[in-house]
Amino acid sequence: MLIALVAVAAALAVALVAVLLLVRGRSSASERLGRVVHRFAGEGEAPRPGEARLDRNSLDDWITYLESVATTAAMTANLAERDRARWQLAMNELAVGVVLVDEDGAVCASNALADEMMSARDAMALVGAGVTQLLESAREGQARSRTVKLTGPPPQVIEISGHPVASDSHALGAVAVMADCTEGVRTDDVRRDFVANLSHELRTPVGAIALLSETLAGEDDAAVRTRLVDRIGAEADRVRHIIDDLLELSRVELEGSMRQEPVPVVPLLGEVAHQYSEHARTNDVSLLSPDVDEQLVLHADRGQLLRAVGNLVDNAIKYSDPGSEVRLSAAPSSREEQVWVDVVVADDGIGIPADETERVFERFYRVDKARARATGGTGLGLSIVRHVVMNHGGEVMLHTREGVGTTFTLRLPACQAST
Structure with a gap:
């Protein structure tokens, strides 16, 4: 058991x-x-x-x-x-917005710029609505595009296009592309205005020369002939000044042509004052240059600065009444832990209307057109000033009161020696 x-x-x-x-x-x-x-x-x-x-x-x-x-x-x-x-990283680096949808209209992919445009609730919402419509058309096989203009501020021009996406005749969906064309449109407008203005500026003196030449050919009076010759010479000088200023503007727009070096401020202002002293006396304007710190030194292209400051002094004299003053000065200035030098040209002239201050730096723009032509102004001087300052990484500041006077301040980088 x-x-x-x-x-x-x-x-x-x-x-x-x-x-x-x-x-x-x-x-x-x-x-x-x-x-x-x-x-x-x-x-x-x-x-x-x-x-x-x-x-x-x-x-x-x-x-x-x-x-x-x-x-x-x-x-x-x-x-x-x-x-x-x-792919997403690459798409986010694009300067255009991209949205991809499948055959049912569901969003498959989009980049950051497209998301920003599509989700906007302000005027940019018009772009989102346009994208939706173009994607619907593209899914039906129709490639279309449209331009959306937003009044701003700031004003913008957005170009939108929608395209079908298919493989072997089989529809896979659609893609929409949004491009901000604001700068391109602005550049085209500026170029078009420039060509139109240049044509007008040259047509006037050239037409005058042709008319004066015809008159001269049939004139026997020696005194009249002398006056006609003088006027032809004046119109020829006007054409020459326009061409010279255009060439100078082209040069300053090429930053690679700059030769930056230490530029002492006192000798620079002294040379400008000497250059325009006779012009000031002729117009009965006192050109004053108060004491300036001799330690101030700019890091700049001396030739470009001579032209920029000279243009400001020339304009100040032209637009000042007899017996008034034009003051040329400079002082150190600090901003964002960097030392700058403010070069100032001030006058007691006619001033600039408040609604025109934004346009004075445009090519061929003149505040007083009759006075500018009478004094030989080309309308390019302030445009040259702006480009010179931009080349140096500085800024131009304008303070003006109509009938009281105008002050231009060029804020330019200082050399370490002047700090």
């Missing part, structure tokens, strides 16, 4: 061990299956090195196969995500 009990106990023990081993094996398989599931969900870990491959017919073999599939899928997903991130 005891032997039988022992035999039964032994059999139970063997059975328990077998069950335990089976459960442990199943538990291991369950854990590996769990890892596979987590990896398919994007939460898993890389395959563990050294895991043995079992027979194809075993559960472990199928698990190993699934693990390899999961690994390949995870690698493919990672590569796709990396490529998508690279």
Whole structure:
């Protein structure tokens, strides 16, 4: 009886061990299956090195196969995500907005600029509405474009275009592109105005020369002929001044032509004052240059500065009444931890109307057109001044009151020696 009990106990023990081993094996398989599931969900870990491959017919073999599939899928997903991130970075660097939709009109991709334009609630919302309409047309196979003009401020011109996207005649969706053409339109307007103004500026003296020449040819009176010759010479000088100023403007617009060096301010202002002293006396204007700190030194192109400051002094004299003053001065100025020098030209002249101060730096623009032509002004002087200051990284400041006078301040970079 005891032997039988022992035999039964032994059999139970063997059975328990077998069950335990089976459960442990199943538990291991369950854990590996769990890892596979987590990896398919994007939460898993890389395959563990050294895991043995079992027979194809075993559960472990199928698990190993699934693990390899999961690994390949995870690698493919990672590569796709990396490529998508690279594409998004590249798209965000574009100067245009881009929106891509599928055949159902759902947005597949867009860049940051497009998101900004499409989500705007101000006047830019017109752009978003235009994009939506063009995408609908593009999904129907029609490529269209339109221009949206926003009054601002600031005014903007946005060009929008929509195009179908297809592969082997199968529609895949549509793409819309939004480009800010404001600067290009402004440049075209400036160029068009410049050509028109130049044509007008040259046509007037050239026409006068032609008419005076015809009159001169049929005139016998010596005194009249002398006057006609003088007028022809004056008109020829006017053409020459326009051409000279245009050439100078072209030169200062080329920043690469600058030769920057230390330029002491006192000798610079002294040379300008000497150059225009006779012009001031002729117009009965006092040209004053108060004491200036001799330690002030600019880092600049001396030739360009002579022309810029000279243009301001020339204008100040022309637009000042007899008996008035033109003051030429300079002083140090600090801004954003950098030392500058403010070169100031002030007059007691006719001043500039408040609604014209924004235009005085435009090419060929004149506040008093009759007075400018009478004094030989080309309307290019202040445009040259602005470009010279821009070349030096400075700024031009204008303070004026009509009938009281005008003050121009050129803020220019100082040399370290003057700090």
